[in-house]
Amino acid sequence: MLKEALLETLWPTRCAGCERAGKVLCDDCIRNMEYIDAYAACPICGDPAGLRVCTRCNAPVEDPEHRVRTLECRSAAMFTGRMAKAIHAYKDAGETRLYKPFALILARIVPPPWLDEADCVTCVPASKAAIRKRGFNHTEPLAQQLASNLGLPYRPLLVVGNVKDQRGLGRRQRSANMRHVLKVLPDTKPPQNVLLIDDVMTTGATLEAATTALKDAGAQTVRCLTLARA
Template sequence: MKPMKGQMALFDERTPAKSRREGAAAKHAAPSRRLRADWRAARDFAADMVAETLYPTRCAVCDKPGAVLCGSCAAALPYIDALTACPRCGAPFGVVQCSECTSVLMEPFGYKEPPYDEMASALVLTEAVRRIVTVYKDQNERGLARPMAQIMARYLPPRWMGAAPVVTFVPATAAARRRRGFDHAEHLARELSFIAGLDFAPLLVAARSRDQRKLGRTGRIGNMRHSLTALAGASMPAAVIVVDDVCTTGATLFAATEALRTAGAKIVWCLTFART
């Protein structure tokens, strides 16, 4: 075939026979790779269909098949009203006088006020919400990360977005990652950054600590103190949004904020899916 103007012919009379054979092999390799890729895609699709037939996707709350979180259950969740929530710590009814971030409650942490600049949470941790979190991170229903992040994205204040913050997350311990097979907060943070159009970066490293769910308030404070450090070599942005699934006492987010500020972050905001 005559080459187009400006292009070289694939072969000409001066091309050695060996080079022509290698070129011909390369020419036919690409369709072969595409065929294998198409076959793998078809195989994975068929496997998904079989799995969906045998074990259909079900709502984490009501167990109805069809979606990981059905519309009815999503609408009935206990959303926090941002207009009545504390503008500093996000407590559901603290807009006038907050009972959660007072100096009395901050004293065991060694603070007079929360170390982060602001915090927001989307939901009150009821049994329905707790079930979503449990199914997501302990039953490996990773598909819940997207609807959870979509709910959280609604609670991003415009003033946060204006600073073009980087989204990061509270990392799970190595033991928790091995047990679950993934880092639940990392998946939430990635989904949130995609939905909100913000940059994502891992900025924190978890040290060894006990499972927070087995500890009371005082135990959580001591357990999380200095349990997080900044990732070595990470370029610390000026403004950061720290993502986690649940806020109980705030000890984990306090530790994350301390680590980020020590490493050079100027503004630290925190966002969680739910809070007690």
């Protein structure tokens, strides 16, 4: 406690979204992120403007060899402004305490039927290179805290092999990058209904690869939650 008090005196906690002193993510930033309106979003994949005609769900498959399954997803906010700053602070600037407010934000967007049917929470794991760079698997504490908030067990189910950094890649490149990279842990059988957590959905290639791996291993439904959508 004394050490924490000293550190707080020397380097006071500042909000990752606006740099205001006091909290790691202040109430004003939490209120004023660019949240996605669930009533205007695609009821399947969560595309922010896809309620009537979802261009993502109806888009042609660019790579016929890549087996794309219908992706059930909800995202809390757009990857802009304060949310983008907070996620960058969490992943790349060492502000690991953000997993707690992030988990609270995620808990608010879980559809009740998803919660009722879920058997466990898991996450898309970071690559070995990303863990070496950041010093931690950024999705795991977020998924663990969310599981605790929801009263569900957390289970690590996936492992990731060697993969290039996804940032800057298009949909086809991301799909090729993730193909056969995400796999279920050896000697592991997923439960029937899984809540899958990631930080940002860009093209959906990573979540599609993880969903395919889990379903191939025995899961019946895989529902995805992300903090943000690019």
